[in-house]
Each structure stands twice: as structure tokens, then as C-alpha cells.
Amino acid sequence: xxxxxxLPLAALALAGCTVPAFGAKxxxxxxxxxxxxxxxxxxxxxxVIGAFVIVLVIYAVLRYRRRSDEIPPQSQYHIPxxxxxxxxxxxxxxxxxxxxxVVENQVVANPRSPVTIDVNAFQxxxxxxxxxxxxVVVGQTTQNPxxxxxxxxxxxxxxxxxxxxxxxxxxxxxFSRYALPGVKNQFTFYAVDRGTFAGQCTQLCGLYHSLxxxxxxxxxxxxxxTWLASxxxxxxxxxxxKATxxxxxxxxxxxxxxxxxxx
Amino acid sequence: MxxxxxxxxxxxxxxxxxxxxxxxxxxxxxxxxxxxxxxxxTITSVIMLVIGGAFAExxxxxxxxxxxxxxxxxxxxxxxxxxxxxxxxLFAGPFxxxxxxxxxxxxxxxxxxxxxxxxxxxxxxxxxxxxITMLSGFFVAGGAANFGWVAYAPLSNSxxxxxxxxxxxxxxxxxxxxSAIFSGVNLCATIFYLRAPGMTMFRMPIFTWNLLITAxxxxxxxxxxxxxxxxxxxxxxxxxxxxxxxxxxxxVLWQHIFWFWGHPEVYILALPxxxxxxxxxxxxxxxxxxxxxxxxxxxISIGALSLGVWAHHMFTTGVVLLPFFSIMSLLIAxxxxxxxxxxxxxxxRGQIWFSTAMLMxxxxxxxxxxxxxxxxxxASPPLDFFTHDTYFVVAHFHSVVMALVFAGMGGLxxxxxxxxxxxLNERLGKIQFWFLLIGTNLFTLPQYLLGLEGxxxxxxxxxxxxxxxxxxxxSSIGAALIGVSTVIFVINVVHSWKKYPAGDNPWDAxxxxxxxxxxxxxxxxxxxxQIRSERPTWDYNHPEHRSLGHGNHAPAHDEAPDEVPxx
Numbered sequence: 001x002x003x004x005x006x007l008p009l010a011a012l013a014l015a016g017c018t019v020p021a022f023g024a025k026x027x028x029x030x031x032x033x034x035x036x037x038x039x040x041x042x043x044x045x046x047x048v049i050g051a052f053v054i055v056l057v058i059y060a061v062l063r064y065r066r067r068s069d070e071i072p073p074q075s076q077y078h079i080p081x082x083x084x085x086x087x088x089x090x091x092x093x094x095x096x097x098x099x100x101x102v103v104e105n106q107v108v109a110n111p112r113s114p115v116t117i118d119v120n121a122f123q124x125x126x127x128x129x130x131x132x133x134x135x136v137v138v139g140q141t142t143q144n145p146x147x148x149x150x151x152x153x154x155x156x157x158x159x160x161x162x163x164x165x166x167x168x169x170x171x172x173x174x175f176s177r178y179a180l181p182g183v184k185n186q187f188t189f190y191a192v193d194r195g196t197f198a199g200q201c202t203q204l205c206g207l208y209h210s211l212x213x214x215x216x217x218x219x220x221x222x223x224x225x226t227w228l229a230s231x232x233x234x235x236x237x238x239x240x241x242k243a244t245x246x247x248x249x250x251x252x253x254x255x256x257x258x259x260x261x262x263x
Numbered sequence: 264m265x266x267x268x269x270x271x272x273x274x275x276x277x278x279x280x281x282x283x284x285x286x287x288x289x290x291x292x293x294x295x296x297x298x299x300x301x302x303x304x305t306i307t308s309v310i311m312l313v314i315g316g317a318f319a320e321x322x323x324x325x326x327x328x329x330x331x332x333x334x335x336x337x338x339x340x341x342x343x344x345x346x347x348x349x350x351x352x353l354f355a356g357p358f359x360x361x362x363x364x365x366x367x368x369x370x371x372x373x374x375x376x377x378x379x380x381x382x383x384x385x386x387x388x389x390x391x392x393x394x395i396t397m398l399s400g401f402f403v404a405g406g407a408a409n410f411g412w413v414a415y416a417p418l419s420n421s422x423x424x425x426x427x428x429x430x431x432x433x434x435x436x437x438x439x440x441x442s443a444i445f446s447g448v449n450l451c452a453t454i455f456y457l458r459a460p461g462m463t464m465f466r467m468p469i470f471t472w473n474l475l476i477t478a479x480x481x482x483x484x485x486x487x488x489x490x491x492x493x494x495x496x497x498x499x500x501x502x503x504x505x506x507x508x509x510x511x512x513x514x515v516l517w518q519h520i521f522w523f524w525g526h527p528e529v530y531i532l533a534l535p536x537x538x539x540x541x542x543x544x545x546x547x548x549x550x551x552x553x554x555x556x557x558x559x560x561x562x563i564s565i566g567a568l569s570l571g572v573w574a575h576h577m578f579t580t581g582v583v584l585l586p587f588f589s590i591m592s593l594l595i596a597x598x599x600x601x602x603x604x605x606x607x608x609x610x611x612r613g614q615i616w617f618s619t620a621m622l623m624x625x626x627x628x629x630x631x632x633x634x635x636x637x638x639x640x641x642a643s644p645p646l647d648f649f650t651h652d653t654y655f656v657v658a659h660f661h662s663v664v665m666a667l668v669f670a671g672m673g674g675l676x677x678x679x680x681x682x683x684x685x686x687l688n689e690r691l692g693k694i695q696f697w698f699l700l701i702g703t704n705l706f707t708l709p710q711y712l713l714g715l716e717g718x719x720x721x722x723x724x725x726x727x728x729x730x731x732x733x734x735x736x737x738s739s740i741g742a743a744l745i746g747v748s749t750v751i752f753v754i755n756v757v758h759s760w761k762k763y764p765a766g767d768n769p770w771d772a773x774x775x776x777x778x779x780x781x782x783x784x785x786x787x788x789x790x791x792x793q794i795r796s797e798r799p800t801w802d803y804n805h806p807e808h809r810s811l812g813h814g815n816h817a818p819a820h821d822e823a824p825d826e827v828p829x830x
Contacts, residue, residue, distance in 0.1 A: 023711065023712050023715040024649075024715050025715070025717075031645075032649075034645070035645045035646065035648070035649060038643065038645055038646060039640070039646055042639065042640050042643065042646060045639075046636045046637075046639065046640070049636065050632060050633070050636050053603060053607070053632055054629065054632070056607050057607060057610075057625070057628060057629065060607055060610040060611055060613075060615070061610070061615060061625065064548070064610055064611065064612060064613050064614065064615050065614075065615050065617065066614045066615055066616045066617075067614065068614070069614075070614065071549055071614070071805060071808045072548075072549055072550055072612055072613050072614050073612060073811065074550060074551055074808050074809065074810045074811050075550075075553075075612070075810075075811045076550075076551045076552070076553060076554070076555060076810045076811060076812075077553075077554060077555075077556075077811075077812065078553075078554075078608070081608070082554050082557050082601070082604075085600065085601060085604040086557075086597065086601055089596060089597045089600045089601075090594075090597055093590075093593045093594055093596055093597060096593060096639065096643065097586075097589065097590050097593055099643075100589055100593075100643040100644065100645065100646075101586060103645045104585055104586070104589075104643075104644050104645050107644075107645045107648065108585070108644075142726070142727075163417070163423070164415075164417050164418040164423055165415055165417075165418065165514065167579070167651075167652050167719070169652070169653075169717070169719065171649070171716070171717030173649075174645075174648070174649035175648050175649055176579050176648055176649060176651055176652065177579050177581055177648070178579050178580045178581065180514060180515060180580065180581075180582070181417065181508045181514060182508035182513070182514065183515070183581070183582060185580075185581040185582075186581075187581075198717070198727065198728075200717070200719055201719070202651065202652035202653065202719040202720070203415070203652055204340075204410070204411045204415070204418065204720075204721045205418060206340075206418060206423060207336050207337060207340070208336065209340075209721060209722065210336060210339075210721075210722035210723045210724050210725075211724070211726075213727060
């Protein structure tokens with residue numbers, strides 16, 4: 001029963017110092033950071049409950065190891081105790097659910113956004129189209145096509161797939177979403193930090209799934225406008241090559257690109 | 264003839280029934296005895312465990328380098344597909360509900376056999392042919408199935424995955440699916456109709472209770488998978504467009520069908536192992552199962568909730584109702600928590616005997632705790648969004664299934680003596696346990712971190728992220744230690760072969776299977792004790808130490824009126 005006393009104490013101790021990351025990334029978008037805080041909350045619960053159970057198990061194992069052939073009391077029920085460990089978990093679960101709902105509503109919200117990017121996944125690459133401009137970025141496997149987006153701006157993503165399922169995953173955004181054929185998945189990013197972040201397909205999509213990389217480059221709004229403008233004046237191809245050409249050596253035999261073409 | 268002993272301590276032994284039948288290979292081929300079939304299932308499924316484990320070791324070896332070249336991308340996709348398929352469809356499921364269950368459940372309830380012995384034999388032969396069918400994929404042109412063990416459409420259609428390997432995979436699942444359905448029918452009928460006099464529902468051991476709930480889940484879930492597989496086959500070969508967009512189909516429908524089977528399946532796998540751990544912990548603590556009735560209700564709740572959580576595998580599709588599936592999934596933590604506290608309560612104030620079986624049950628408890636707690640994260644959609652399809656999820660379900668391996672190993676050490684009449688070597692068993700415990704945690708814990716770093720599952724190489732090599736190497740060392748523990752188990756079986764006679768009840772156990780001989784005779788019993796609780800053998804051996812009623816009071820008097828004995 002000492003554990004029940006230890007529980008709020010542990011929570012206090014954790015609240016007193018900086019809450020650790022528990023292995024996760026803080027993230028570079030607003031929703032990524034909300035998700036990160038939810039992660040921390042869940043982790044505190046998991047660590048406290050896990051430690052409590054482990055302590056009970058270790059105590060039982062050490063204290064009640066066999067010392068004689070005497071038969072122990074054959075007690076089988078303790079209704080108040082059983083009620084306690086039914087009701088308390090239910091309360092914890094509803095607490096976790098409430099926190100989940102708050103963050104979830106934030107993550108799946110689709111506010112009106114000044115910038116829209118159409119993301120199309122295909123075997124085995126990505127195509128980023130910017131409606132209202134001539135900007136198109138396309139690349140496959142280790143070519144690392146790069147999705148450029150402005151910082152401190154709400155960016156609306158329309159995600160589709162041309163063939164099988166893919167997973168659009170940016171670890172620093174603490175977010176992933178399936179690209180489904182025949183479905184337009186919509187979500188919004190609001191990046192708060194600039195930088196270039198790795199992305200990768202997470203849903204098995206066939207032979208070269210392992211190499212279906214992309215990047216997300218978060219730039220200032222002014223840089224973003226300059227970048228968009230570079231696609232007009234017929235310079236699209238050059239700009240696209242500039243944005244995607246960091247690594248042109250590919251493990252994939254080139255014939256697999258033929259069906260998707262180099263737009 | 265089976266006699267019910269009217270008074271504990273008095274043995275009324277009528278003439279032994281001799282059974283004459285074929286022996287050797289002919290016995291194995293023709294038997295409808297649940298004990299022979301159960302043993303066949305046990306051996307076959309453990310062989311599948313070894314095969315699936317070998318695939319895993321190759322996968323881990325491939326990941327030892329960021330640019331691993333041990334196998335090609337195509338071979339890698341086949342390997343993880345077949346690793347998952349063999350482990351889930353051919354090892355964990357059959358081992359859970361048809362191996363030890365087949366052997367033990369009828370004896371635990373005092374039945375002479377399963378309700379439908381021939382159907383039971385058919386189940387086994389369907390399972391064996393299904394297993395061979397699936398593995399034969401490696402020997403056809405194009406290789407084995409390579410679309411993951413979940414076969415998501417439209418990757419699994421004939422355009423994206425041509426070749427016979429995929430069709431053999433579908434055929435294998437149809438065969439093993441019917442095998443499972445027949446096992447479910449058989450278990451339900453046996454448990455409902457063949458209980459011995461006095462064996463009321465609330466005197467059934469927890470293992471039998473869990474198998475009953477498992478069997479009901481099988482009947483609710485497996486037909487859906489079977490129907491889905493037929494649809495998938497029609498899409499592949501008969502020009503339907505059920506799961507393909509061109510033609511008006513819906514790819515996500517496959518996921519709904521698959522996970523409507525797939526999540527109950529998780530509990531179809533888990534509940535029998537929970538039951539094994541429960542029996543072991545009670546016996547080696549020399550106490551009754553703490554909160555027996557709460558345990559039963561917790562199992563029923565898990566079974567009921569498991570039918571309403573399938574779409575938590577689909578949070579990131581963006582096309583499911585998140586809050587409903589989130590709260591249903593979170594709620595499963597409640598009955599699961601009740602079970603964990605009941606296991607601790609069973610040990611509390613006991614006299615714990617650290618046999619190999621008990622150590623394995625403790626390994627189960629701690630490993631399952633980690634798998635269970637990380638499962639709670641995944642029930643929360645925002646947290647699932649950034650861990651889905653990463654190594655975090657891989658680590659989560661490997662914590663869970665490795666916990667089941669602990670419980671299964673415990674079951675083999677615990678019931679093996681009843682099945683064969685001989686004990687396994689305890690010293691080797693304990694060495695095996697420590698390899699398994701260290702190996703499992705070394706294997707799973709780095710994978711949680713890899714997932715949080717962003718490593719996706721099902722990748723053969725990670726050329727952009729060489730910093731992941733370190734954690735991958737720790738995980739691979741863990742996998743190797745698990746492999747060593749399996750080898751020690753096989754050595755133990757060979758070493759202990761007919762060496763240490765067990766006697767009828769080597770563990771001072773509690774349930775009916777320990778009342779009969781080891782191995783039990785044809786039709787299981789020469790005699791039965793009075794059944795007044797869920798542990799008739801204990802009551803018979805320790806009449807002065809019956810279970811205490813609610814609130815730790817003095818022993819209850821004969822609570823229920825005696826059942827009328829039948830001759």
C-alpha cells in the first residue's frame with residue numbers, strides 16, 4: 001500500500017523538475033508539440049503505474065517465496081480491493097481519453113489555410129503540387145523530393161495515392177497519414193521552426209518501400225514566395241531539379257520510372 | 264466407467280477400461296483422441312515457432328547494416344511477410360486454442376474427449392495442410408507472399424502481387440481458418456455439454472473459461488476473415504473489384520474486414536496464454552486464483568470489448584471515427600489491469616515455488632506489462648499518428664507476443680509432465696528462462712526507441728539514418744539470445760526424454776487433470792473426485808484447506824449441496 005502513497009509523490013517530483021521527453025521528439029509544428037505534451041502525460045502515467053506494478057511483483061516474489069511446506073491461507077476474495085482496482089483504472093482511462101480528445105481535435109482540425117499543397121504518393125516516390133502556381137516537385141526513392149512550405153503559416157495538405165497505400169510520415173511533425181487511392185486525406189500543418197526534415201513512407205507499398213524518402217523544407221514566407229515564383233518563366237524544370245537533386249544516385253533501376261514519367 | 268468419488272479420501276476404483284487400437288504412425292494418422300491430436304498440434308506449432316523464429320533471425324541479420332545486402336528487397340518482403348504469417352496463423356493461434364487446450368480442456372472439466380472427436384481430427388489435418396500450403400510458397404516462381412501478414416489491398420491484388428505465392432497464402436488461410444472455426448465449435452460444445460457432474464460453469468478452471476471465451480471469439484471473428492479472403496481471391500482471379508478503386512471498390516474495406524477478425528484474433532491468441540499463466544501462478548503460489556469471479560468477468564469483458572476496437576489499427580487512414588475506437592481500446596486496459604492485480608493477489612501471502620513454469624509465468628507478467636502499457640499509448644489517436652507503422656508498434660506487439668511465448672513455455676513445463684509422464688529438466692529450464700528474459704527485453708526495448716526516432720517498419724535498409732545501427736544491433740543481439748533460449752528448450756526436451764518420471768501430480772496442482780494418471784488413460788479418467796470448487800484435486804488432497812470465502816473469513820462449510828453422483 002506504500003505504492004498508493006508513492007503515486008502522487010512521484011507525480012509531484014516529476015512536476016517539480018522539467019518533464020522528460022520519454023524518447024519522443026518535441027516536434028516543429030503546433031500540433032506536433034501538442035502531441036508531444038500528450039505523449040509526456042501518457043508517459044508519466046505509464047511510468048508510475050508500471051513502477052507500481054513492478055514494485056508489487058518484486059515485493060511479492062521476495063516476501064512470499066517458499067520458506068516451508070506449510071499451506072498458506074487460502075484467501076480468494078477481497079471485494080473492496082477488487083472494486084478499487086476496477087474503479088481507479090476506469091477513472092484513469094477516462095482522464096486519458098479526455099486529454100486525447102483535446103489534442104485530437106487540435107490535430108485533426110482543418111482551419112482555412114493560405115497555402116495548399118497537393119501531395120501524391122506513388123510507387124515509389126512523391127509528387128508535391130502547389131495549386132495556383134506552376135510549382136511541381138516530383139522525385140522517387142532516394143532522390144528525396146522536397147516539399148517546401150512556409151513557417152508560421154497554416155498549410156493545408158491534400159494527400160492521395162495513385163496506386164497502392166502509402167504512409168506520409170514526417171517524424172519531426174509527430175504525424176503520419178495514409179495515402180489512399182480514391183480518397184483525399186486532408187490535414188493541416190503549422191510549422192513553428194525552420195529547417196529541413198526527413199520524411200518517409202511508412203506503409204508497405206511493394207518492392208522499394210524501404211527507399212521511399214522525401215524531405216520537408218520549412219522556409220520563411222518570403223523565401224517561400226521566391227521559391228514559388230522561380231517556377232514561372234519556364235524555369236520549372238531547373239528549379240525542380242535544384243530542389244530535388246541533392247542525391248540523384250538511385251538504387252532503383254530506371255525502368256520503374258517510366259510509368260510515372262518525369263513531369 | 265467413470266465413478267464420482269462420494270467422499271474425499273475414499274477411492275472407488277472400478278475396473279480399468281483397456282483400449283486397444285493401432286500404435287505408432289498409424290495411431291497418429293487415424294486417432295480421434297483429443298490427447299493425440301493435442302500433442303500433434305503442440306509439436307507442429309512449436310515447429311512453426313522455430314521456422315518463424317529462423318525467419319526473424321535472418322531479418323535481424325539483414326538489419327545489422329544500414330545498407331544490408333544479406334537478402335534482396337524482394338526476399339526481405341517475403342521474409343517478414345512469412346515471419347508474421349507463420350507466427351500468427353501457424354504458431355500462436357493453433358498453439359493457443361488447439362494444442363495444450365485440446366489436451367487439457369476436456370480433462371479439466373472431467374470429459375472423456377472433445378464433443379466431436381472426428382471434427383477435431385479434421386481440424387488438425389486442415390491445419391497441417393494449411394501450414395504446408397503456406398510454406399510451399401517459397402518453392403514457386405515469384406516466391407512466397409510478400410505483401411505483409413495483413414495483405415492490405417490494393418497491394419495484394421493480382422496487378423501488384425502476381426504469382427502463386429500469394430494465392431497459396433490465401434489458400435492456406437482458408438484451410439487454417441476452417442480449422443480454427445471447427446476447433447471453436449468443438450471447444451464450445453465440449454465446455455457446454457461435456458462437463459462432469461458437479462462441474463458448474465463457475466467451478467471451471469480459469470484456463471477452461473478463457474478457452475470458452477476464445478472459442479466464442481473464434482466463431483465471431485474467423486468467418487469474417489474467411490469471407491474476406493474469398494473476396495480477395497475473387498478480386499485477384501475472377502475480375503471483381505471489391506477492393507480496387509477502378510470499378511468502384513474500396514481498398515479500406517479490406518482493412519475493416521481484416522481487423523474485424525484481426526483484433527479479436529489478438530485476444531484469441533492472448534486469452535489462452537492468460538489462462539495458462541493464471542493456472543501456473545495459482546499452483547506455484549499454493550493458493551486459489553485470487554478474485555476468481557472477477558477474473559472470469561474480466562475475460563468476458565475483454566472478449567466483448569475486443570469486437571469493438573478493430574479500427575484502432577486504422578487511425579491513420581483518416582476515414583474512421585476516432586473517439587469511439589479510442590475509448591473502446593482504452594477501456595480494454597481496465598479488465599486487463601484487473602487480471603494483472605489478480606495475478607499479484609494470487610501470489611500475495613502465498614508460498615511461491617520458483618519452478619521453471621513459475622519463472623516463465625513471471626516473465627509473462629512483466630513482459631506483458633510493458634506490452635500492455637505501450638498499447639495504451641496506441642489507443643490514443645494523436646499518439647498513434649506518430650508511432651503507427653514505426654518500430655514503436657513493432658516493439659509493442661512483440662512485447663505482447665513474447666509475453667505469450669513466456670506463458671506458452673510455462674505451459675509446456677507445467678503440463679508437459681501430464682502429457683508425457685516425464686518432467687523436463689528444471690536446471691536447463693531456468694537457463695532457458697534467463698536467456699529468454701534478457702533476450703526479449705534486449706530485443707524489444709531498443710525498438711521502442713527506434714520507433715520514436717522515426718524508423719518505419721518493414722524496411723530492408725536505412726541508408727539515410729546510419730545512426731539507427733546501434734539500437735538495431737542491440738535488438739539483434741536480443742533476438743539471437745531468444746534463439747539460444749529456443750535451442751536450450753529443444754536440448755532440454757531431448758535430454759529429459761523419459762528420464763524424470765513425473766507421477767500423477769508433481770506440482771501439488773489443483774485442477775482435475777492432475778487427478779488422473781500421467782499420461783491420462785484412454786477417455787481420461789478411471790475415477791473422479793467430488794467437484795465442489797474450481798479446484799477439485801486440491802480439495803481432495805487438502806480437505807482441510809478449502810478456499811476461504813469473501814473477506815478472509817473462516818473456511819466456508821460445504822457451500823453447495825453435493826451433486827448427485829452418476830455411476
